[in-house]
Amino acid sequence: MSITAETAKAHAHDPAVLCCRAEEGITIEPANLEDPAIFDDLVDSGLLNLDGCLTIEEVLGAKLTKTCDSLCPLTADVLDGVKAVSAPAAEAVEEVVAAPAAPAAPVAAPAVAGGMLKIHIGEGKDIDLQIPVGALGGGAAVAEVPAGAEAAAAGAAAPAAAVGEEKVVGTLTRKHFNITEVKRGPETKIEGTTLYIREGIEADVIADQELVKDFKLEIITPELYHTYSETVMDVQPIATKEGDSELGSGVTRVLDGVVMMLTGVDEGGVQIGEFGSSEGYLDENIMWGRPGCPDKGEIFIKGNIVIQEKTNMERRGPMAAHTAFDIITQEIREVMKKLDESLVVETQELKSIRRPGKKKVVIVKEIMGQGAMHDNFILPVEPVGILGARANVDLGNVPVCVSPLEVLDGCIHALTCIGPASKEMSRHYWREPLVLEALHDEEVDLCGVVFVGSPQINAEKFYVSRRVGHTVAMMDADGAFVTTEGFGNNHIDFASHIEQIGMRGVPTVGMSYCAVQGALVVGNKHMQYMVDNNKSEAGIENEILGNNTLCQEDAIRALAMLKAAMAGEDVKAAEKKWNPNVKSTNVELIEGAYGTKIDLVGNEQELPMSEKRRLKYS
């Protein structure tokens, strides 16, 4: 279909193809040109060959010297007065990409991963560029400048504003205690690096909640990783506040080398999970080292809970399971509070730093809030505790603003049981990579984190997304991230959050697992900056725990992309189909520009193939 002047401008560097027959002597206008959005399909089906085709920018205003038919790619031999490409000195020659979900009609629009950085290289003379130190991240050396003074490189989003003093607005001290052995004993206690859990504590767990019908505690050491397990509902750090410290400040004590793991079924043997479950041998179903997952070598205090039949899909079932399981964690927390300081193996200080003058960014994390097991407890008294927390669903899924340190101190106790590969478990927030990267990035000023629930009903989704839009707008943020877990239904609110923020003039990077199976079902014009959290080989939800969750490599790309967006630079539109190369190209370019190496995490290919995976996913 012919295009408007506006579309022509947006696609200035795309191929120029006649939409219709055009006669010799006419001047090429946008109305003569086909919409580049459909070229991929045409090229795929062999209807179009773009070899030697000029760009829209080059042909507009040129005179056609020969009558050409519809779908004719415009080449130099049929035009008079072709314009030069816009490449003045020190202007963009090379552009790196990211690929958003195309603003799509309500059909599946594949989203592709990406990060973004724009490098300016020109051939001008006497270019005097002043690049603030650190413009390329971390105060590291500026990217290599080609020999001679005739070219220069500039980083993305070099802020022009005067740089203010860094301001530490909060600190959180984590005291680490090392655990090397977990045993059962007459009482719960820690001796040296051995954690004892009281024998018979199972009965307390069962007694705590009416819906809990059975409970079994297992200590899974690395030798026992090849143990069959019901679906993993949650992985939690074992941490407690010291003294009167409030969550997100003061001192938190945490055990290293051990995690809590909740697994479960209902009395009928139905897994407590939706959109897949991760039951099977632990070593075949857990993606080690993901922010939300156990690290290889850690000991799991694994509680398998059986709840009343059919309450697995009701809200009260999973809530009861989590509440009861916390009995054990709380007993350990009480012990931890009394531990002698001499057992501290490492003290870590986390700082919440504001950077006035830098681009202000906010992280909006969409969390599940549809009810049943799709809920989250927000802001418990203890890290990832139960007591004091409010259920997201009870809060009406409305945005809740928290500080970055509250996130890292376990302010979310996740009940999420959506697809195992993309769900963010409690431990994920404890190690949330985007919060960590943004907090440490000296080029941005992270003002805070907003949690917003994903309600069941569309009307409620738009109710909360409008709140998000206003919340971000009144923060005067320069840029925003919106992350989500799962895929499908939640993408409706995900898209709406981005729209509500974007329409208020704040560029927004969206982060989600999309790839193939999670392709966006909706889209809008503000979804220009998308980063795909997919890690799986085939781009699918393959029920491997944590596989497709947000990792550091995704956070790095998202930050680079947001900086570019805030600098008003274009991010190239997504390719038509999911193409994992977009991500790797972006990673390479970021590495090239920042002079650092980004270690990419592995995926399910590193795990022993489970029978389920072999049957279902290969």
Added chain:
Amino acid sequence: MGNVQILLRQHVGAPCAPCVEAGADVKKGTLIATPTGLGANIFSSVYGKVTEITDEKIVIEPAAEQPDEFVPIDVPEDASKLDMVKAAGIVGMGGAGFPTGVKLGIDLSAAEMGELDPEINPELPKGFSIDHGYILINAAECEPGLEHNIRQIENQCDKVIRGIKYSMEITKADKAIIAIKKKNQKAIKTLQAALANETDITMHLLPDIYPMGEERAVVRECLGVNLTTLQLPSAARSVVLNLETVTRIAEAIDEKRPCITKNLTVRGKINGGNEAHVFMDVPVGVSVGEMIERAGGIDGKYGEIIMGGAFTGKSTDFDAPITKTTGGIIVTVEFPDLHGANVGILVCACGGSEDRMREIAEKMNGKVVSVARCKQAIENKPGAPLKCLRPGNCPGQVKNNMQFKKDKCEYIIIGNCSDCSNTVMASGPKMGLKVFHQTDHAMRSVGHALYRTLRVSKQVSQDIDF
């Protein structure tokens, strides 16, 4: 002569109200119905007796004798020319049927230029305006196969020019342009001779593509201005009149003759061949069947009868009456049988409505599984007939073809103009879509090339170089 059925609605606007009783004797020119809102007077076209009056029509049984005399229109001695046009019940005879008396009620010498949309007028400078008031005569006779307009220029050129001058006088237009396809060499020569001393009346030669007779296409071709689908020609300080309408204006003023007859072309699968049968001054209300018989009768089996042109006409039957806007009767060859295959239809402003396209698909025994609309076909208000944003200039069609392919169409039926049909052909067949045009059966019937790939230029030189 069979009974004459005179429809109460032969124009844009509300149906007229009868002003005769059943049983009344009427003459040619007896006023039998008057407007109730926007409309035009309706007269008896024959001598005879009113036998029936319904909500839709007045039926008259014609007398055996039909003298040429008619009852002149009833206007005062000093009636203005515009009053005469109004009284005569003239409507746009090219098919649109807009009451001419209303259309001419404009002072083009004082008319202000409308605001032009820069998006569709990229070549016009800002503040562009037209210095004259124009009467534009639509003599494109654009529906393929029709010939009565051109025949009238050849045979009644004086009347044409008188009508043009009256129209200029009524609207205070200082210029007139006759838009005519360059292929009509004899008519152009006739006009050229007649206009030798007429400095204010000129010709604009059109290429032989469809559509050139669309009102806004005429404005664009003659004056170089693209109007939006909501703008009237007055926005370009002009009034567009169909060729025949102009002659009816001359008759109303010179002869006080009411608008009671119509010129038309009968053509197609007719005994004796598919040449055009041009009938001048056919009484309004005569049946389609009678006109086909006068032309020679249907030659064997046929597909359908189209009233009007192949693009914008509708299927009709023998009993249907001729109206003030009937330009053509086409008897078509039989339809091909698609044996229930999946069909996509591409609806545009130049051809039939979606209903008409579906009817053709059904007559071809196709199953409509996909409907697309040309991007430029604008529905000004819900349910209103589609209008083309840039008549005759394609906006691209490959996306529609992709839809048809996706919807698993084997065939597509298109109703597009020459340029758009050409575009459909550029990708459709390569995608494996078999393309029919809505007018195929009519074009085969009149011996006209099918609308597929465009092989002529959209530009013609204005020189009379033949």
